[in-house]
Amino acid sequence: MPDIEQPTEDTNAAVWKTDVGVTFWKSTEADRERRRAGHRELLAELLPFGPDEAFTFADLGAGTGAASRTVLDHFPLAHAVLADFSPQMMAQGMLELAPYQGRYTYVEFDLTRAGDWPAGIPAPVDAVISSLAVHHLNDGRKQTLFAEVLRQLAPGGWFLNYDPVQPPDAVVEEAWLRAGDRRDPSAADKRAHRTAEEQFRYDNHVRYMVPLDQQVGYLREAGLEGVDVYWKELDYVIYGGRRPRRPL
Known part of the structure; x- marks a missing residue:
């Protein structure tokens, strides 16, 4: 991926806090979920709970709740706390979470801002997940967020993140693009002919996307144990770890 000049202000709100943003998200949902459903299934399977175990998990940058719905399907007694900063995405999420009434709560939380978490997220919480959100944070915020996750987790609680990463060098990038273009023969043409709106979304x-090793290092620096890359396919990964059972 080419280097992109850092903007002077965050553009997440311009994408996600608009009705247009949600409309675009919905228009691409079917293809997106077809490709990502299995990845979220694995994220749920990595959580250390039994099917008859009650627990509460936080979903950071939850959007419309795709990852939370997968976890709730796997664990009938689980409760989800979905944290997001977009009223539009949360409103759409409540529609899509209608079958899970009573098993979830939405909490407003701007992940770009460091500090205390909203009171609506339990302290401690049994697990924390995130799906396609952390890559929108700059490096400093990734580091502080991972430290906050550690503090919010119950001893032995897990954090798992499903996200895209930047290639570590040009050789790897070329291989990723080659494989992607063979899977989708129209991909190269789409890259070359983005509309202004598509380019804005791509930028x-x-x-703030960075290579995988850098983010795994941030998790270890935060103090999580069992840190690993639990799944990877080209630029998409699931990585995570757990808070030690011993006192910090």
Whole structure:
């Protein structure tokens, strides 16, 4: 991916806090979920709970709740706390979460801002997940967020993140693009002929993206144990770890 000049202000709100943003998200939902459903299934399977175990998990940058719905399907007694900063995405999420009434709560939370978490997220919480959100944060905020996750987790609680990453060098990038273009023969043409809106969304998508090893290092520096890359396919990964059971 090419280097992109850092903007002077965050553009997440311009993408996600608009009705147009939600409309675009909905228009691409079927293809997106077809490709990502299995990845979220694995994220749920990595959580250390039994099917008859009650627990509460936080979903950071939850959007319309796709990851939370997968976890709730796997664990009938689980409760989800979905944290997001977009009223539009949360409103759409409440429609899509209608079958899970009583099993979820939405909490407003701007992940770009460091500090205390909203009171609506339990302290401690049994697990924390995130799906396609952390890559929107700059490096400093990724680091502080991971430290906050550690503090919010119950001893032994897990954090798992499903996200895209930046290639570590040009050789890897070329291989990723080659494989992607063979899977989708129209991909190269789409890259070359983005509309202004598509380019804006792409720039917003990649501007804070960093290589995988860097983020795994941030997790270890935060103090999580069992840190690993639990799944990877080209630029998409699931990585995570757990808070130690011993006192911090």
